[in-house]
Amino acid sequence: MPSYHADSYRLYKRRFSGLLGFVVLGAVTAMSWPWFGPISNDMAADFDLSLDQVNWLGNIVSCVYLPVAILVPIVCSKWGVRRCCDIGVVALLIAAWVRYAGTARSLSREGSYALLIVGQLFGAISQPTFQILGPMYSETWFDLKSRTTATMIISVANPVGGALGQLISPLPGNTRHSILILAIISTAAIPFVFLIGEAPPTPPTYAGSRKPQPLLPLLRSMVGLHSSQSDLYGYMTVQERIDFTIIIIVFGVLAGGANTFGILTAELLTPLGYSDFTSGLLGATLLLSGLVAAIATAPLFDRVFTHHLAITCKVLVAMVSGAWLSLIWAVKSGDIGGLYAVVAIIGACSVTNLPVGLELGCELTRNSGGSSALLWFSGNLFAITFVLVEGALRASPTASPPLNMHKALIFNGVFIVLMCISVIFIRGTQVRRENDVRMGQERQELGLD
Template sequence: MDAEVDSESSEGQAAPFKVYKRRWLLLAVVCLLNASNGMEWLTFAPVADKTAEYFHTTMNIVNWLSLVFLVISVPMGLLAIWILDTIGLKCAILLCAWLNMIGSIIRIFSTVSLLSLGSLNIIYLLVGQCLCAVAQPLIIFSPTKLAAVWFPEHQRATANMIGSMSNPLGMLIANLLSPVIVKEGKDIPLMLGVYAGPAVFACVLATVGVHNKVPPTPPSVSATHLDAPSFCGGLKMLMRNGPYIILTLCLGGGVAIFTCYSALLEQVLCANGYSDLFAGVTGALFTVSGLIGAFFLGLYVDKTKKFTEACKISFCLVALLGIAFAVVSQLRNQTYVLATISSLFGLFGFAVYPVALELAVECSYPVGEGTTSGLIFITSQLLGVLFMILFQSLTVEKENASLSTCTTDQGGTLDWSTPMLVMAGLWTFIACFFTVAFHTNYKRIYAETSHACSVNKTEDDFAVTGQT
């Protein structure tokens, strides 16, 4: 049978909640879509020079194939929030699946010689990327909603972690797979075909497997949404919620710094003689260790409910590691130390993301989960653009660049010491501010506990009345 009694979360309750096995299918669909979209996002970044050669365009245009995701995610993020919290999870998943698949197929059309597109091929490629970018907020915001609506309270953090971390997993796959497939420009069509496969499969799986936006019966008290505000009402409540605003700014700023770190890692390391291969390995360690950390921390907070403590400790550790990276990255022949720092940076930094999203839901309940996670994502994208501009503006030409492995096509090797120190300073400020200023009650857990207590009290009163 599909339904299961959630005995662990309903001990002491007269009417135990039911959970459904199909929730794992929905989680698998969300994970596959998230990973596929992450691969579409960073398809061209690792092979930018060969992409420019194949399409006869400039590196700036190739960079826009990735940057378009940041630009589109802000306006589309608001629409995605409304869809998730008003129409429902099913619509968001199906719309994302079809947009992602159509975008990946249009990207292939840009390489079909029979169409004789000429200079228009880059336009087709950009249109395909834009459709995939439109799909991104829909699936990025979905794990928190899915965990709240389909999973019992002792599985929510783990489900959110699995769904959220599938996107960086897709980005990792793209970073490793694109250079393996594309040895020269003519391999670009093969690469696009390979990345279209998961998108098509995810669309078919979503279309066939996703039938309901909510389960037949809720898995927990909070999933009933009896007191959930409207979309606009929820936004107003969040704007007056001090703890949520602090968490949004701190987590959004942290995600923005991580985005800049990933994007600038190769440029920072090559200036001091580290190879592109080492930069790629360091980035892979950063992501893989982050996935491991997120998995175990998700299990831990599911059992202990220590969301705030886990976030504050992780923020402080990441700040210390940010300072270490800012210093060591400017030294030569420190491969093992840098690899260790990057691994720990990812271990604690990635781990805090899904836990902080669950904490955002706890401190903002009963506002919809799509709204709470969506505003954090939009904030991180906006801050990411600002931080990227700031860090690039602080660079100067490196005076002693004899051992640099950077290409000098853009006017010389850049000195990233000041931007890295500023990045470490931002992380330190975020960690200190969050640790001191953030305090909140777990409103969703309190609502569920209060409901359980009221049910038990009613049963006791009824039993006493019956005996008399």
């Protein structure tokens, strides 16, 4: 890590090249988890697999994500952001071609499936690297007027990648060619890692001057083991611990719901007469509508709604949980317009809430890497739970319509609403921003800026 000087804060233009690297790699590493959702029925037929086995190609990403999410801030605190990114791209490259090796027709059914799973496993190592390090990168390179926007741009890269994956995977019309395209895209993204720098010579803010924090101090703070209130970056008040716990739950439920919809899109809609291509478009609509909304709103959080992240979170959570509940009635035959409308609302609110939740977690904990790791850990834990439960709730082949997932939609909507009610108890004091503002004012009084 560079040595920081307390007598100057600066911004560097090369922060934007690193931002581009995070965006491209974040998008590409996100493609693998929903890639098989729109083509799940074709995958089952071509590789002689059950739908549950195909679902595990997405679910394994969430399972492996859990331990990797815990390891990322630990590795980063020891070896830095760039070393973590190098590990991520190596895993991405391995994932791409091991996965493609599983498409060889000379392999047995078991052999093909084993290679597909191993490829997805390595993909699950690369994805959390660029998700979790995003808030840390924005904190390290960007100031108070652009930090939330940078976090937004990096965080929405993941759903954009998921949307592109859902759009692209059905296009070849052949599952083996589809997996080859994923391998080529993954390989082409590797050089973007060289755009990412470790840290600027001089930090942009007081928070940006601090070295990456390990996860263990945050876990200790959450259970009240840090007793010194003088330790601004170790001590969390009772209200802060409550707030962050609620954010972990709500963020996890909403992220898990969106991930699950991406994995199960075709299985939810095909029994009702919708094509795989339509399923892919609906999944992409959820994520791309969120991109538009997030781009429009993130600069407002940096410059207008600077101190209102908690209120914003409450409003967005109320809207998106209601939309998830309404999906119970919206998913029916011949109502494609209504489906697009509900899915667009879910996407706009959910993706906009991503940077808000991530930044609010950083504000409450003053540990950007640790808080991001716990939030994304929660999202993938809920995704695993949702996929398993909703798969078990699939109707029988003799139901009307056969293999419909109406019960799964009921579980999904009701569970999300019940968990999201807790958001009303968040106070959400933005402690990190208050520290940065105070330090900036002190520097001005001393004539350092």
